[in-house]
Amino acid sequence: MSFTATQLRLYFIMGSQDCPDQDPIDVLEQAIAGGITMFQFREKNSDLTLSETVALGRHLREICRQHNIPFIVNDRADLALILDADGVHVGQEDMPAREVRRLIGPDKILGVSAENIAEARQAIEDGADYIGVGPMFLTSSKADAGFPIYPEALQSIREQLEEPFPIVGIGGITASNAHKVMAAGADGIAVISAIAKAEDPKQAAEALVQAINSTKM
Numbered sequence: 001m002s003f004t005a006t007q008l009r010l011y012f013i014m015g016s017q018d019c020p021d022q023d024p025i026d027v028l029e030q031a032i033a034g035g036i037t038m039f040q041f042r043e044k045n046s047d048l049t050l051s052e053t054v055a056l057g058r059h060l061r062e063i064c065r066q067h068n069i070p071f072i073v074n075d076r077a078d079l080a081l082i083l084d085a086d087g088v089h090v091g092q093e094d095m096p097a098r099e100v101r102r103l104i105g106p107d108k109i110l111g112v113s114a115e116n117i118a119e120a121r122q123a124i125e126d127g128a129d130y131i132g133v134g135p136m137f138l139t140s141s142k143a144d145a146g147f148p149i150y151p152e153a154l155q156s157i158r159e160q161l162e163e164p165f166p167i168v169g170i171g172g173i174t175a176s177n178a179h180k181v182m183a184a185g186a187d188g189i190a191v192i193s194a195i196a197k198a199e200d201p202k203q204a205a206e207a208l209v210q211a212i213n214s215t216k217m
């Protein structure tokens with residue numbers, strides 16, 4: 001699947017740990033109906049065995065394929081290859097991005113976390129297609145996320161990059177603060193709880209789409 005920055009517009013991330021009271025398959029289907037543009041399978045600190053993870057991943061992957069939504073796997077290039085994912089997302093503590101690029105080849109999507117300009121430049125050199133910058137705000141979905149760096153940090157990276165490059169903001173983003181991230185120069189927002197923990201994930205995704213579209217630049 002070829003990648004464009006517009007696919008980052010509403011990037012939904014989820015694993016079974018993020019929606020303990022709902023079926024992740026239903027949540028993903030509703031999120032797609034609500035307008036998400038990209039999906040990341042992030043099964044982390046969950047109760048699933050490896051074979052349950054593969055089975056869930058296959059199901060979620062198939063749903064994304066049916067709706068032409070890029071399916072990205074968090075952290076694990078091996079799982080991405082097993083699931084024939086469209087790409088992998090790695091952070092600074094994960095397998096080095098340049099090794100992941102070598103493993104997945106030139107055509108798959110590679111996302112890399114970066115929280116400053118040095119990490120952003122290195123990610124681009126290593127073959128990233130986009131960078132994830134965060135946490136924008138306080139988050140309860142990632143215990144080791146650290147303190148918020150706020151949209152100002154994303155804006156600073158955007159301004160220091162020599163060329164336009166796809167950037168998605170992440171961490172604590174809701175329909176109420178999404179406009180701040182977009183106004184800072186993000187191509188899109190990545191969320192877990194704003195959709196996965198919503199009573200009505202379709203409606204939650206629609207509210208996020210509206211917030212993104214109504215941002216004045």
Ligand SMILES: Cc1ncc(COP(=O)(O)OP(=O)(O)O)c(N)n1
Nearest residue numbers: 075089090091092113132133170190
């Ligand atoms: C789009 C996006 N951006 C950032 C991250 C965070 O990645 P990482 O720092 O490796 O943390 P974990 O998600 O692995 O806990 C992401 N997953 N997606």
Ligand SMILES: Cc1nc(C(=O)O)sc1CCOP(=O)(O)O
Nearest residue numbers: 134135139141171172191192193
């Ligand atoms: C997975 C992840 N990465 C982050 C980063 O800052 O790199 S914050 C985060 C959690 C995002 O979940 P929520 O939308 O519920 O805050």
Ligand SMILES: [Mg+2]
Nearest residue numbers: 075090091094
């Ligand atoms: Mg990671």
